[in-house]
Amino acid sequence: MDPDRQSGNSTAVTSIAGECSDGRKICSNCDRPVKVCLCSIIPSEPISTVTRIVILHHPHEQRHKLAxxxxxxxxxxxxxxxxxRRLHYGDSDxxxxxxxxxxxxxxxxxxxIYLFPGADPSPSQEISHWKSSKNIVETSNYVLIAFDGTWKHAREMMHASLSFLSKFAVQVHLDYDVGNDGGTIYNSDLILRKEPFSGCMSTMEAVAHCLRILEPNGIDRESSLxxxxxSMVKFQASFLKPMKPRPKLIKGGREGKI
Structure with missing residues (x-):
């Protein structure tokens, strides 16, 4: 990927809207620092879906570079x-x-439906099973609700929102396996935001997989996202240094030298 093209040196890709608190220029389209502008990989026209997606975004995630x-x-x-930190009446029409x-x-x-892994004791259905159990012939205008934050925050957000959501929404999950460690969305040696167990994933990836199931042309929607x-992961990783493995501690001293 061409760093100059991504950094906004081409006015066809990026226009500058302002500055971060640290003085970095911000792209007016993708709202990211110009150096890591993603305009060239974001669709020129937003993808249309019959499914409405509502995401509760934890305030701390607004400061996270990899959100x-x-x-x-x-x-x-x-x-x-x-x-x-919670959904309640008045947040969304x-x-x-x-x-x-x-x-x-x-x-x-x-x-x-609201998406959250079924590892908690609350009742939850695998999303494809939930859809197949619906006695609806025509395509429904589903509403998909997701929680975006660390897993600790997402669990807190889900539980805090239950008194409202339980009136009209059903909890669903994608396939998961608490017996296996989770990976990351980064196909490299970088270990970033490692998931707690197999089947957990970033909000964007989870929404993409849900749209595959909910949308009439879901395979195309999933593929695009x-x-x-x-592309975002590959580009972001190019600005980061690989993590050095921590030296293992052994009884009586350290294993190896730094």
Missing amino acids: TVPVLSKCLRNCDVIVG VLDFLHDDAMRNPNFNSRA IEVLR
């Missing part, structure tokens, strides 16, 4: 990002509508 939600929201036309509909209708058939994610 995928800002890029995801630029890629999808039908994606709402709410910054906060679409969620408020679903809540009110459920309160009025005792036979409410939920089309809203994963390709953007791969």
